[in-house]
Amino acid sequence: xxxxxxxxxxxxxxxxxxxxxxxxxxxxxxxxxxxxxxxxxxxxxxxxxxxxxxxxxxxxxxxxxxxxxxxxxxxxxxxxxxxxxxxxxxxxxxxxxxxxxxxxxxxxxxxxxxxxxxxxxxxxxxxxxxxxxxxxxxxxxxxxxxxxxxxxxxxxxxxxxxxxxxxxxxxxxxxxxxxxxxxxxxxxxxxxxxxxxxxxxxxxxxxxxxxxxxxxxxxxxxxxxxxxxxxxxxxxxxxxxxxxxxxxxxxxxxxxxxxxxxxxxxxxxxxxxxxxxxxxxxxxxxxxxxxxxxxxxxxxxxxxxxxxxxxxxxxxxxxxxxxxxxxxxxxxxxxxxxxxxxxxxxxxxxxxxxxxxxxxxxxxxxxxxxxxxxxxxxxxxxxxxxxxxxxxxxxxxxxxxxxxxxxxxxxxxxxxxxxxxxxxxxxxxxxxxxxxxxxxxxxxxxxxxxxxxxxxxxxxxxxxxxxxxxxxxxxxxxxxxxxxxxxxxxxxxxxxxxxxxxxxxxxxxxxxxxxxxxxxxxxxxxxxxxxxxxxxxxxxxxxxxxxxxxxxxxxxxxxxxxxxxxxxxxxxxxxxxxxxxxxxxxxxxxxxxxxxxxxxxxxxxxxxxxxxxxxxxxxxxxxxxxxxxxxxxxxxxxxxxxxxxxxxxxxxxxxxxxxxxxxxxxxxxxxxxxxxxxxxxxxxxxxxxxxxxxxxxxxxxxxxxxxxxxxxxxxxxxxxxxxxxxxxxxxxxxxxxxxxxxxxxxxxxxxxxxxxxxxxxxxxxxxxxxxxxxxxxxxx
Numbered sequence: 001x002x003x004x005x006x007x008x009x010x011x012x013x014x015x016x017x018x019x020x021x022x023x024x025x026x027x028x029x030x031x032x033x034x035x036x037x038x039x040x041x042x043x044x045x046x047x048x049x050x051x052x053x054x055x056x057x058x059x060x061x062x063x064x065x066x067x068x069x070x071x072x073x074x075x076x077x078x079x080x081x082x083x084x085x086x087x088x089x090x091x092x093x094x095x096x097x098x099x100x101x102x103x104x105x106x107x108x109x110x111x112x113x114x115x116x117x118x119x120x121x122x123x124x125x126x127x128x129x130x131x132x133x134x135x136x137x138x139x140x141x142x143x144x145x146x147x148x149x150x151x152x153x154x155x156x157x158x159x160x161x162x163x164x165x166x167x168x169x170x171x172x173x174x175x176x177x178x179x180x181x182x183x184x185x186x187x188x189x190x191x192x193x194x195x196x197x198x199x200x201x202x203x204x205x206x207x208x209x210x211x212x213x214x215x216x217x218x219x220x221x222x223x224x225x226x227x228x229x230x231x232x233x234x235x236x237x238x239x240x241x242x243x244x245x246x247x248x249x250x251x252x253x254x255x256x257x258x259x260x261x262x263x264x265x266x267x268x269x270x271x272x273x274x275x276x277x278x279x280x281x282x283x284x285x286x287x288x289x290x291x292x293x294x295x296x297x298x299x300x301x302x303x304x305x306x307x308x309x310x311x312x313x314x315x316x317x318x319x320x321x322x323x324x325x326x327x328x329x330x331x332x333x334x335x336x337x338x339x340x341x342x343x344x345x346x347x348x349x350x351x352x353x354x355x356x357x358x359x360x361x362x363x364x365x366x367x368x369x370x371x372x373x374x375x376x377x378x379x380x381x382x383x384x385x386x387x388x389x390x391x392x393x394x395x396x397x398x399x400x401x402x403x404x405x406x407x408x409x410x411x412x413x414x415x416x417x418x419x420x421x422x423x424x425x426x427x428x429x430x431x432x433x434x435x436x437x438x439x440x441x442x443x444x445x446x447x448x449x450x451x452x453x454x455x456x457x458x459x460x461x462x463x464x465x466x467x468x469x470x471x472x473x474x475x476x477x478x479x480x481x482x483x484x485x486x487x488x489x490x491x492x493x494x495x496x497x498x499x500x501x502x503x504x505x506x507x508x509x510x511x512x513x514x515x516x517x518x519x520x521x522x523x524x525x526x527x528x529x530x531x532x533x534x535x536x537x538x539x540x541x542x543x544x545x546x547x548x549x550x551x552x553x554x555x556x557x558x559x560x561x562x563x564x565x566x567x568x569x570x571x572x573x574x575x576x577x578x579x580x581x582x583x584x585x586x587x588x589x590x591x592x593x594x595x596x597x598x599x600x601x602x603x604x605x606x607x608x609x610x611x612x613x614x615x616x617x618x619x620x621x622x623x624x625x626x627x628x629x630x631x632x633x634x635x636x637x638x639x640x641x642x643x644x645x646x647x648x649x650x651x652x653x654x655x656x657x658x659x660x661x662x663x664x665x666x667x668x669x670x671x672x673x674x675x676x677x678x679x680x681x682x683x684x685x686x687x688x689x690x691x692x693x694x695x696x697x698x699x700x701x702x703x704x705x706x707x708x709x710x711x712x713x714x715x716x717x718x719x720x721x722x723x724x725x726x727x728x729x730x731x732x733x734x735x736x737x738x739x740x741x742x743x744x745x746x747x748x749x750x751x752x753x754x755x756x757x758x759x760x761x762x763x764x765x766x767x768x769x770x771x772x773x774x775x776x777x778x779x780x
Contacts, residue, residue: 003388004159010067015167017123018074019174020115021056022081024126025049027108028101043101047090048131050079051139052103055126056112069160070167072146076682077168079143081175084350087683090140098133105129147682154678155386161681162357162387169325169354173197197322199289201260201329205251207284213244214284220422221245229418230258230360230390233406235398236422237434237651238577242394243275246362247283249392250330258390259360263326265335267368269294270511270554275364276300276332291323291331295697296504296733325351326359335363336705339376342383342673343703344680345691361391365553367398367570371666372707378668381406383677385413393417396577397570397658405665422651433650436583436591437562437576437608441645446471446565446613447478449622453485457563460611461486461544465493466601467560468518471546472575474565475624476501477743480768483546487767494532494543500550501769503717503735509766511554517543518557520598541601551578558582558595560602563611568626569639569657572612576649580608586648610649614640635661676703695729712740716757717764727757737770747772 002008025048026035033039054075076085083089109125116123151160180196192200208214217225220236225248232249236242246264253259266272276292279285292300301319305312323331325341325348338361341352361384369377384391393406403419410417444454461469471486473479476499483497494517498510513535516528521541524532532539545551545559549567552574558581564572585591588599588606596602615622615636627634642657679685685702692700697714699705714736721727721735739760744751750761763771 004162005156006070006159006163007067010070011163011167014066014070014074015170017053017057018077018167018171021053021074021123022046022049022078022171022175024052024056024108024111027052027104027111029104030101032104032107044082046079046082047095047136047140048101048103049081050075050143051128051131051136052108052126053078054139055128056123068146069150070163072143072150073160073164073167075143076147076164077171079140080168080350081171084344084347084687085683086344086686089683091137095137096133098131098136100130100132102130103128144683151681154674157678157681158383158386161353161677164682165350165354166357167354169351172351173327196318197327199327199329201254201289204285204289204329205247205254207286208247208251209284211282211284213241213247213282217241217244217248220420221248223420223422224248225252227418227420228252230388231385231410231415231417232392232394233398233403233417233419234392234394234422235403235420235655236394236396237654238396238574239582240396240422242364242396243278244283246364246392246394247279247285249362250360253360253390259358261326261328261355261359262330262362263338263356263359264330264332264362264364265338266332266364266553267335268550268553269296269334271365272332272334273300274554274556279330279332285330289329291319291326291328293320293323293326293331293333293337295334295336297323298730298733299504299508321348324348326355335369335373335377339380339705340691340699340703342380342677343690344685344687345699345701345703346687346694349680349687356389357387359389361389363391363393365395366393366402367395367574368553370707373705375667375670376673376705378406378409378666379670379673382409382413382669383674385410385415397573397654399662400655400659401662401665405668409668433652434584435586435648435650436580437586437610437649439576439610439612439643439645439647439649441643442563442611442613444614445616445622446473446563447482447616447622449616449619451478451481453482454613457482457611457613458485458489460561460563461490464561465490466542468541468558469544470551470557470559470562470578471544472551472562472564473546473548474567474626475622476548476769477772478565479546479548480771483768486544486546490544492538494537494540495546496543497546497768498551498555499548499769501737501739503720503737505734506766506769513537514545514555514557517545518559523598541599549575551575560599560606561609561611563613565613566615566636566640568635569642569654569661571626572610572639572643573654573658576610579610583608612640612643673703697733712738713744713758715739715744715751715760717770718752718759718761719764721754721759727754732757737764739770743772 023045025045028043028048030043031045057071105126112125151157176197177195181190213221218241221241221244224234224245230253234242234245250262264275266275272292272294276290279290280287297320298316301316302312305315322328324346340346341349341356343349363377381391407417442456444456446454446457448454471482473482479497479499483495487495496510496514498514502510513531516524516532521539529539549571552571555578557578559579562575562579564575580595583591583593583595586608588596588602589604623636626636638661642660647653687694690701690703714732716732716735747762752759752761760770765771
């Protein structure tokens, strides 16, 4: 707070004042008649509270007046404690039409006298006995002018936004807690053990030391734990324990008083869900201290509520509410929600920003994002640096150009990042790097330009039928075609097709199925065995998974052999992270990892390999989505040429591939986004302008965290929607499938609209998703 130019003692005094004064507006005679006698009407009180507070503070002598910026923030927090401010708030016709509203001044003075004694508040008694619409609107305009006059320049505006949002969040949290405590029917004074929305973050890591990562950190995790730096960059191999390292970092921040909450951001909803579950299951964090937020958390929380609480509906409502503004000591969220919380993209954005001020932020899998989103994350990092908010950036594949640019920008903001680099097994210092597998380059494409599955892949599949095999392709339709071809050849195989164009219901079920199939059969739970049988598969150790690049982050599994179309080097690395995970050597007899010991169905001389397949380079459409037809350069060709046949997959080699592929530093600033953040510092735009309808999964407003290379739309399989079905937002999320417009346009005659919902009347199956006419999967 001192670094932002504000006195902490003055801040906490004004925070106490704001909490005490936020309901003073209920002293209007109209409100009192409504409360005490049930007469008249209930009117807004926040605006009157700000007016009475301003009157009380305005009567203080100049020698006793607090920092005017903090006082302004306190008035604004009182004004906004029931609704986020926006340009034009509290100045509409309804306010203008207000007649004289008298204040029950004598009763209010008694309340203030008691507060002065109990809280030692330095505040005078109010003297104004009534307010009308014109006077109230004048107050709001004075507050707006105060912001414009006192706060100038990017640095000052960001600092004021941080102080204002933090003060507002403290006020709102106290208000929420008091209302919940009163509404619960509790008796006696409030105590921490009776809290609904307040958590003791000092106990969050109490059980972490008893977990493997906490009790026996590997060398890399020890280096992060001992770094003693609030600004870190961590580059470590897949499966090396980055999550455990991040928790050591968070534990250190808590112990040093540098943060009282952690915000973990990830690229996808699935990875967010997985980390949310792992924090309590694998790392000992109290379930009540861990929150989850993204646009589709209802399914996760609903399953949780059914097991935990008597009132699932109330539980779901409470969790969604407080997780939206990072209220718990640890919140896992997609990076989208963090970016949307910097602006007025949702109704609790300012509360989220307030909690961000006292948080430590972890950006996991930073390599995943495209240039568009990475630019916005870079701008977010600049804002965090300016506000001195601790953060950790981590991934297995961070190009040297990225680290150099981040370091240069940090130094311009007075921040030096400590960079920790470690390879497989947790570290590379003093030991040879792990080499879990060898890369073999195939002779011909995995899928030909005519859409036929290559003979070389089919031969390799036949040679490894006893194994856990994984085929990764770059396009959804290719995944369907390959899976269908394999299914015709091996109808009794445990075959699973997995891509982005399934309904949420099917996607969730498939993810559970895949995890079960890649677990040793002797270790599967009764529920997993039942799911496998229910899907007409065999409870064996053999499986063939055909997937698109969605597997790169969403699936924490380990295959015995992997076949993949060439992709950008960093994507190949992530796909390789699903092969012989945490392995030490490419030969089973020489490795000795847990994976090798439990895979008794593999021969001792078994060699782990990733087969890298070229693309039909002459077919420009086969290069999608990584190379847009007509664009210059070919990142796929460069990746193919960087990797040699019989290449070793090791952390040093991974770094070489990525550095050669991305020699130019990324652009980590977004001036347009920064201007929008500054515009929304206090007033600014409404969520409907910044984001659009709140029930939409993606922004349709003036700020968007992601940008697709082409438009895509949510469609529902027509066959799954019975006549007369009410298409509620929840039903749309359950059955909706996101499909690119080029594909939909080709079969536009099969689209129909019910209200605002698109239905696609083409066959849809659990196995493959939509079956488009003319495609190999539909005709096979």
